[in-house]
Amino acid sequence: MTKKIHKKIILLTPVLILLLSCSKYDNYLYEVIDIEVSNADNSGKEALHSNLDSLQKKSYAIQLKYTMKHTGEDGEHIIEGESGYKNEFTVSSFNIYSLDSFDLTHPAGTSLNEYFLISRGGVNDEYNSSNSINSIIGTGNIGGGNYNGGGVSVDKWSTERYLILMHPPVNNGRYTFIVDITQSNNTLLSDTTIIKLY
C-alpha cells in the first residue's frame, strides 16, 4: 500500500509542476500621455542625449522620450513581475518632418519617416532596416512598460527611443525637426527640436 502511494506521488509530481508552470498572465494597460524630443549624438557605441547646438549630420539622432500613465489591466490575472504591458491606445499616425527643406525630394514639411530608423538605445542595441517608422505604425505600439522592480509601482514613468538619421541632408545648416504622433483615441502628441547640422 505504502509503495503504491509512493508510486502515485512520483508520477503525479511532474504533472503538478507542469500545470503550475503553464499559467498565462494578463497585462497592465498604459497610455502615452506626452512625448519630448531632443538632440542626440550617435557617433559612439550608442546614441546619447546631447545639449550641444550643433552636431555632425552623419551621426545625428533624435531622442524621443515617452511619458506613460498606468490606466488599468486587460484581465484579472495580474502577477507582479510576470504580467506584461500593453498600449491601451494604438498609434494611428507617426510623422517626422523638418520645417526646412531637407533635399530636392523632401521640401519643408514633407515626411522624413523613410530617412530614420528606430533604436531602443543602450550599448547592446542593434538597429537595422526592419526598425522603421512604418514598423511602429504597423504594430501600433509606442512606449514601454515600467519593468523597474516589476508591477506598476508608480502612476507615471518614461522611456526613451532614438530616431537615427540614416540619410543626412545635403546642405549643412539649421534644421527644425517636428515629431507628430496620433493615437487611436485621437490624442495628438507633438514636440520640436532644433539643431545645426554640419
Add this chain to the structure above:
Amino acid sequence: MKKLSILLFILFSLESTANSYSSDSTKQSFLNNFNLNFAWFEVGSVIPIKENSLNNLPYGMDKYLSNTKAGFSASTFNIELWYKNKIGLELLLISYYDFGYNKTSFDNYISNQYPNFYIKNGWNNGFSSGGLGYRINYKIKLKKFQIIPKFQIGINNYNSSDDHRSFKEKGSNHIIEYSIEKKSLKKNIIDYHFIVDFSKSVNFMIPFEIGVKTEFITSPTLYQYTITEKPYSSPPKINQLTVKQNNPAWVIGLVFRVILIK
C-alpha cells in the same frame, strides 16, 4: 503535457494488466520476467569534440562552427522495460542536449573584417537537440553494481537559430546588416548514442538505482549556410556553403531510476 499523459497511461495500463492475470499462473510467470523502471532523470555535461573537417571553411565559418565549449544535457521520464532483468528497451520522452560553442574566435574574425564597426552582441553558433529517443540495453551484474551498455537512436529536433546582426560604424549612423541563415538539407536528423551506465541498486522505501553514465553522441547533419552582408541602402553580398557535420560529443552525467514494477 500530451507526452506525459501517454507515459502515465502506459504505466498504469501495465500495472493493471499485471494484476488482472494474477489467477493465471502461466501468464503470471511470463509477466514476472518483466520489470518496469522509470528513470526520473539523467543529467550531465556535453563536451563537443572538434571536427577537423571544419578547419578550412571559408567566410569565417571554420571559426563559427568548430570552436566547442561544454554544454548541458538532461532527460527525464524515461521508461525502461526489462526482460529477465537482462535485456531492456527504453523510451526517452523528454531529452535535451545543449552543444555550446566558443564565440570569441568568430568575434575576433568579424572584428578583423570590420575594424571600423562596433560588434555588439554574440552569435548563435551553438545548437541544441532533443526529442524522442529509443534505447536497447543490456545489463551486466557485478556483485553490488551493474554495468549497462546502451545504444540509443532517435529523430531529433536539432535547433540552431539564425544570426541576424547589425554592425554600427564608429563615428556615424551607418550600419552593415550581417546574417548567417541555416537550412537543413536533410528531412530528418537522426542521433546515435553509445552509452555505458554504471549504477547501484538501493532499497530505501522504494527500490531505486543511482549511478553515473558516459555517452558518445553523433548527430550527422547537412546544412546550407547563407552568409549575407548588406551595407545600409546598398545591395547585399551573398555567400553560400554546404557543410557536412557529425557533431560528435561526449556526455558525462548522473542517473537516477525508480523501479516501479519488480
